[in-house]
Amino acid sequence: MSWVLRIAHNQVIDFFRGGRRPAHVTSEDAGYDVLNNKELADPTVEDRMIRDQLEEDVRSLIDRLPEEQREVVVLRHYFDLSFKEIAQQTGVSINTALGRMRYALINLRKLVDERRLAFA
Secondary structure, three states: OHHHHHHHHHHHHHHHHOOOOOOOOOHHHHOOOHHHOHHHOOOOHHHHHHHHHHHHHHHHHHHOOOHHHHHHHHHHHHOOOOHHHHHHHHOOOHHHHHHHHHHHHHHHHHHHHHHOOOOO
């Protein structure tokens, strides 16, 4: 069986060495129009306004959490700390930090449902 894999491997290497690759990729080859792809475009003023409003909404929801839960969320998402680092900084075990994050997410979901907010 390994000889089949070796043959396939060699065929792939031969293909790429042979230079038989196309010189450019067209929109049809890619399967989508590269020039009209919204994800590749610079954000518009409207996109920035929506992002800013979403950030403000999320921040106001986080502010409604109990202090211990809010602290874990902020350290994790705004300061990008690991749960080990959060546990060390707050003086609790990793499991406690994880539990606080779990309850924070549950509470955030409840707040979103209560206010009928939509986050895309």
